[in-house]
Amino acid sequence: MGAHEYIDSTSTDPAAALTALGGASLIVATASSGSSMNPLVRGLAPNGRLVVVGAAPDPLTVATPDLIFGTHSILGSLTGSSIQNEDNLAFSLAHDIRPSLEVMPFTKAPEAYERMLSGEARFRVVLDTAA
Structure with a gap:
């Protein structure tokens, strides 16, 4: 299992912090602000994915070079399957992740x-x- 890091985007540039760590394979964006998600694509590792699960009133805007140079992808999901939700809860419990x-x-x-x-x-x- 890979490392898990917490980055406070209010005090640091999340893309720079993720890049310094080698880039993220997966980012699950739960923010209720599209503008707070915008820089995350630049913090992805090659073939990394940004999964947006937070509904935001403002748009998510991404520069196309941030997608194509690195073969990044952005996915959206309202909710997963019941098995995926159970896996997420088990992961949160195993790593003492609290909301x-x-x-x-x-x-x-x-x-x-x-x-x-x-x-x-x-x-x-x-x-x-x-x-």
Whole structure:
């Protein structure tokens, strides 16, 4: 199994950081912002794939040389199969990967929804029904 790295794209250029590590074979982009995903293609290794699973209100824009020089590909998926979802959960559990969440009380559901749609949510917005 290869190495797993966390790169904070708010404090460093993710493409440069990935390139310094030798490039990523696979990037799973969960961001709710297309502009935050834009530089990721340049951080892929040859034949690397960017899988976009986060819905973003702004577009993902990629320079064609970033795709063709390195034979990179971009894929989108709303969700995987039930077996893929089980594999993802098992992987997360095995590597102690936990989500970053923005918790809001259920009474603020309309504000939470607007925050998500506007792209202002930093992480996934979760409604707390007990609050």
